[in-house]
Amino acid sequence: MRSPRTYTLAEIARLLGGELLGDPNTKLSGLATLQSARAGELSFLTRGRYRSQLAQTAAAAVILGRADRNATLLPRIVCDDPYVSYARAAELFYPLPPARPGVHPSAVVDTGAVVASSAEIGPGCHIAEGAQIGERAVVGAGCAVGRSARIGADTRLYPRVTVYHDCIVGERCIVHSGAVIGADGFGMAAENGRWRKIPQVGRVVVGDDVEIGANTTIDRGALDDTVIEEGVKLDNQIQVGHNVRIGAHSALAGCVGIAGSARIGRRCTIGGAARILGHLEIADDVHISVATVVTRSVRKAGEYAGFYPMQDKADWIRNAALLKHLASLAERLRALETKIEKNTGQADDQE
């Protein structure tokens, strides 16, 4: 994909590290997959399954791992981790536009709010009283930052993000459109056949270097805070209940739901649409598969899973019907075992 910048292969190699093979003056005008690359573009090989595409690629140069050092004759950079090098090359070719300091005339900044002079406040934003926007932060069009909320330096809110009152977002965070940080947790007490709302007065505290996906929601704590530690990555449409804590550098895929007061360890990965029940504890380095329902605390690092496997619908109907009678199947098996045991005894007697 065409970049606004160009580099020589030598420059890229110097910036990324790695061994340069081939013409160092190869001019590079962008980055692309092996299949999509056009003349003049840099590409990369990160997975074995794409190796066959090396032969046909129109790329001018390629990033690859040590094991693939000689898999092509193209000018190339050989490195330890081509996926990381691809990420860094993409940063070079496609830097984010920096903050354009200033408050758009259509934005509303209440008295008592503090906006750093290097920050960018987009059209139609509302920054409520007492809120603070850090240096070089970008607040996209139509965002609402509530009373006394704080947005850290170098953090970027894409358009239409809501941060409720008193919530804190760290530095260098990215929050995508439609995310809602700090709505009330789902707390209520049953009283005479009705629900009495429990005021939710804790905050959401988001650490540094966190990314929050589009339309993800993180509820404020009931009294204590909901905490997202540094380096956590949340994909789109994740729901985080009140008083949850997510440990540093954990990554959660799209549509995950975490019920109130659950605690997730550090460096965990949670597959898409997994559900974690309330008040559970998940240890560090736990990996939960897609669509798995976590109903108990997980004390030990490792991989966990649990979802119904897909089949032809007709087969599924047959198997799922039996599944509802698994207990009786097990009883019949037990009865047979007993019977056999007895018969075998008789047979033995006859010998």
Next chain:
Amino acid sequence: MRSPRTYTLAEIARLLGGELLGDPNTKLSGLATLQSARAGELSFLTRGRYRSQLAQTAAAAVILGRADRNATLLPRIVCDDPYVSYARAAELFYPLPPARPGVHPSAVVDTGAVVASSAEIGPGCHIAEGAQIGERAVVGAGCAVGRSARIGADTRLYPRVTVYHDCIVGERCIVHSGAVIGADGFGMAAENGRWRKIPQVGRVVVGDDVEIGANTTIDRGALDDTVIEEGVKLDNQIQVGHNVRIGAHSALAGCVGIAGSARIGRRCTIGGAARILGHLEIADDVHISVATVVTRSVRKAGEYAGFYPMQDKADWIRNAALLKHLASLAERLRALETKIEKNTGQADDQE
């Protein structure tokens, strides 16, 4: 958590009801969990599992149930339902800021819209022609209230809520950011290999005292209305299809999905991420577990569940593979039973 207000224990006891034990003049500056409470704060014991925290708490006073009357020597209020009393104490310490009457200069109120003089319309809102905003209602920054929609008295829309044309939200409701009330239902007719959209011209009618979570979506009816009855509580990221009816005082946890024309009874609870298929009827007082797929009407009050239990991934792989062959397992069991029956017959003959 520090409150803008302070009370004596005697005042709290009088406002909440319950038996006061200890110094009635104990000054209380806020409410906190047993573990987080600082000097001068009121705490509460609602679950047995937190009883051990009573000994260490720094709280100045505690709310607890009759069974725990003597579980501490701290100044305390003994009551029937400490969870309800905690909710009410939180209301006392942390009242919501009332509406600040007036339309923000950056808001757009179309001609023909009627905004009560005691209502607050936040920055950047759009109130379309014919819409009505009730007394003391709060419409947060960036909300869009469509043509002829009605928002009841004392209702609060947090920032960036959308209410489509003609929809009705009752009194004393709370709607969190990103919620969308009244988008088109998913209705279409297959015609020559394409989909023809069916115009969705019903409304959404939301009763009084309903809470709607962040990024929850409630579709308008195709012709008749989608109805959310009074006192219903919807958590975040719930999807309600067209023509659904949810009975009074039911509570649905996050990420639940309800397909079109389903009818849910009164006082039901639906666990997170449960799915209810279209055109079903759920009786009153039905409780559905987390992640359960409801594929048939439920005529009888009670608890229902159905999701795959989590395991170590290796165990899951083995079991899930077998699950796909449950029908053949059952056949083999049946065959064995027949064989044994026959053998046992022979064995009997031999006796």
Next chain:
Amino acid sequence: MRSPRTYTLAEIARLLGGELLGDPNTKLSGLATLQSARAGELSFLTRGRYRSQLAQTAAAAVILGRADRNATLLPRIVCDDPYVSYARAAELFYPLPPARPGVHPSAVVDTGAVVASSAEIGPGCHIAEGAQIGERAVVGAGCAVGRSARIGADTRLYPRVTVYHDCIVGERCIVHSGAVIGADGFGMAAENGRWRKIPQVGRVVVGDDVEIGANTTIDRGALDDTVIEEGVKLDNQIQVGHNVRIGAHSALAGCVGIAGSARIGRRCTIGGAARILGHLEIADDVHISVATVVTRSVRKAGEYAGFYPMQDKADWIRNAALLKHLASLAERLRALETKIEKNTGQADDQE
């Protein structure tokens, strides 16, 4: 439901096609279900289960299929597909309000953006530099259209839609409130125990005649584009990962999640809350049931399913516990079979 327009039955029959029976001058003031219809309204019978309502309906006339030609004496239109005819009648009675050309004074259109003179730009919108809005397009209140994005002719964005920079939405599309088109895909490389973000620089390209539901999110590609082909219908709260391709005329129900780089064929239907894992291929004309997790490519058209069936909770607990030991149940069955085989051998020997 009362329409702003009235028709005679003869006019409707002429516009829809079909055989007219009864008084052609019957005046029709709106469209309604059989049960809700009031005097003067047109109704329809599309499903056998509603046939009994024909006798009681207050409708002035009815649309029905050939098989039901004589199921009522009411004035009627007999046609091949009453569901399609109902859709078309609804279009006649309830046409969408056309674009009201012009840019609302509160909207912000950056220099370099091009807005067709027949397009409507609502209050509080932001149209960023280089963006293009097509003829007769409607951009609802509070939408954000990013840098160099393009919205096709006759497309309608309801309030509070976000379209990120460079993304393209085709002609005659409908995008509901809260939808986010073009947020970053969830791409990152592990590096020294942290996650390094991979810049997401591809686009989202949405074809013509696509409908996108409320709060649905479609991520931009990492380098190549995410593509939604023409005629695709996406319900609410769907998550589409980066580099996904969805084939023409496929329809996805609410809360579906599609992980990165999956490819879905043409004319597929995906049930609510189904999950499709990354890098899979789904053939044309595949139908996936509600809540099914697709973990492998599906090469053959047909119906597929896989979710745990609901039961009384007590039964589910018993069965789910056994499910975790299915492998050992199967081993016990195998052991029994071996034993029986041996015993039967002995029994045979004895004969």
